[in-house]
Amino acid sequence: MAAIQTARERARADITAQITAAARRQLAVDGAPGLSLRAVARELGMVSSAVYRYVANRDELLTMLIVEAYDSLGDAVEATLVGAAGAPPFERFVAAATAVREWAIAHPHEYALVYGSPVPGYAAPETTIAPATRVTLALIGIIDHAHRAGLLEPPNGAVADVDRGVAADFEAVRDAVGAELPDDVLVRVIAAWTQLFGFVSFEVFGQTRNVIHHHAELFEATVGAVARLVGLVPTRSAAT
Amino acid sequence: MAAIQTARERARADITAQITAAARRQLAVDGAPGLSLRAVARELGMVSSAVYRYVANRDELLTMLIVEAYDSLGDAVEATLVGAAGAPPFERFVAAATAVREWAIAHPHEYALVYGSPVPGYAAPETTIAPATRVTLALIGIIDHAHRAGLLEPPNGAVADVDRGVAADFEAVRDAVGAELPDDVLVRVIAAWTQLFGFVSFEVFGQTRNVIHHHAELFEATVGAVARLVGLVPTRSAAT
DNA sequence: TGTACATCAGTGAACGCGCGTTCACTGATGTAC
DNA sequence: TGTACATCAGTGAACGCGCGTTCACTGATGTAC
Numbered sequence: 001m002a003a004i005q006t007a008r009e010r011a012r013a014d015i016t017a018q019i020t021a022a023a024r025r026q027l028a029v030d031g032a033p034g035l036s037l038r039a040v041a042r043e044l045g046m047v048s049s050a051v052y053r054y055v056a057n058r059d060e061l062l063t064m065l066i067v068e069a070y071d072s073l074g075d076a077v078e079a080t081l082v083g084a085a086g087a088p089p090f091e092r093f094v095a096a097a098t099a100v101r102e103w104a105i106a107h108p109h110e111y112a113l114v115y116g117s118p119v120p121g122y123a124a125p126e127t128t129i130a131p132a133t134r135v136t137l138a139l140i141g142i143i144d145h146a147h148r149a150g151l152l153e154p155p156n157g158a159v160a161d162v163d164r165g166v167a168a169d170f171e172a173v174r175d176a177v178g179a180e181l182p183d184d185v186l187v188r189v190i191a192a193w194t195q196l197f198g199f200v201s202f203e204v205f206g207q208t209r210n211v212i213h214h215h216a217e218l219f220e221a222t223v224g225a226v227a228r229l230v231g232l233v234p235t236r237s238a239a240t
Numbered sequence: 241m242a243a244i245q246t247a248r249e250r251a252r253a254d255i256t257a258q259i260t261a262a263a264r265r266q267l268a269v270d271g272a273p274g275l276s277l278r279a280v281a282r283e284l285g286m287v288s289s290a291v292y293r294y295v296a297n298r299d300e301l302l303t304m305l306i307v308e309a310y311d312s313l314g315d316a317v318e319a320t321l322v323g324a325a326g327a328p329p330f331e332r333f334v335a336a337a338t339a340v341r342e343w344a345i346a347h348p349h350e351y352a353l354v355y356g357s358p359v360p361g362y363a364a365p366e367t368t369i370a371p372a373t374r375v376t377l378a379l380i381g382i383i384d385h386a387h388r389a390g391l392l393e394p395p396n397g398a399v400a401d402v403d404r405g406v407a408a409d410f411e412a413v414r415d416a417v418g419a420e421l422p423d424d425v426l427v428r429v430i431a432a433w434t435q436l437f438g439f440v441s442f443e444v445f446g447q448t449r450n451v452i453h454h455h456a457e458l459f460e461a462t463v464g465a466v467a468r469l470v471g472l473v474p475t476r477s478a479a480t
Numbered sequence: 481t482g483t484a485c486a487t488c489a490g491t492g493a494a495c496g497c498g499c500g501t502t503c504a505c506t507g508a509t510g511t512a513c
Numbered sequence: 514t515g516t517a518c519a520t521c522a523g524t525g526a527a528c529g530c531g532c533g534t535t536c537a538c539t540g541a542t543g544t545a546c
Contacts, residue, residue: 198438
């Protein structure tokens, strides 16, 4: 055992990777409902029952794809933030949001798999939770750092006091992610977070087709607007 | 012909309605991918081929469900706005947004059908466009009215000038819906619109499960925040 | 280094299922005279 | 009011398809002595 793999172990890891790769390719063509173990086997030149040596059943394959998708998106966003290490928070936030959008456009079916309609009859196991939170964690982290550095300037007309139930949810969120953001900022963070994915979903799912033709530019503008709502300010802001 | 129906025509309309009703029931259980003409026929006690007297094929049935879903949501939102006829724009906007959320929670699979992942291999025909725009029209209408009445007070830190391509898209939108909203407000309107559906999608699709337990209250808070971002102000605003 | 046995990967056939769609048909409902 | 014909609704059988999953099997790869 240990780190040294036997030939068999290496072959196993290799073929498992080939299976998920083939499944990902199929996902890109037919979407999640069309994913089939038989088609995966066919693409790899195996007999359909052979796949069962590597994957317990269809649902487990779906789970593997979900985890991969979350991790792929998480990698993309985290890499972007590493690249923007020195930048001020507004720019970091916009960069992270843009990374989400670009990943989604590059992987529409994987995006749909994790952020679209749930697959009927499939319940995601706990394995998917950790990878799912990476992006959210990154986004909140940017804002939390800005807050700790005293760089947050929420606009006037602030949010009214938050409902007690919501306050409890927020307390749990702060504990879970180690953030210090106050309730009124968290409301705006949730708004920004849902706005980001709402925009991306509309674009990727085709809701704005034939209406909006310049998505990239509009995205930047709306993300800028919600970033300011959160209290992030662009450097050398043109104010007004 | 004319308005008077023969018995046959009435029977035809009746059974067509039963077919879509059965399909809607199936949708609620198995989601769009599981919708099948044979199952619909079974539920109605017909032989599967009989359904083809009423529906050309599976895609046409899907289209009928999509149109019904959009219209059902449109009805709900418009009825809410009729009920809030005298109210000021901030309250009207929040009421309309809340109607969207409540409809979505009551009809999760119909919501997923129209706002979730696209059904692979299905292309929505033009018939679906008009009903699809009703909600958006209603939301923009509220803000446009407020603007014309001089009631819009966008927060400071306004949006930078909008990209030329986006400006062209906006011009077309203004023409299409007969609105007068300037570009910088439209950016915020798009942000509010995508935030609304982003929040609802996250809730309905289970993205916030185990994290947020008080969705209704949090929803109200975030909608309030983006409404203020657009420039709507609550009456007797507690300011700051 | 060599043999005996255990583990694992992949095969091929099969089970049972549900699906969309077509087609020739029977029988009831409508229409024209 | 009555008959002759056309229209339509619903039947039942069939075509061809793909799916998930199981199972007894062959043969290759690994392990222990």
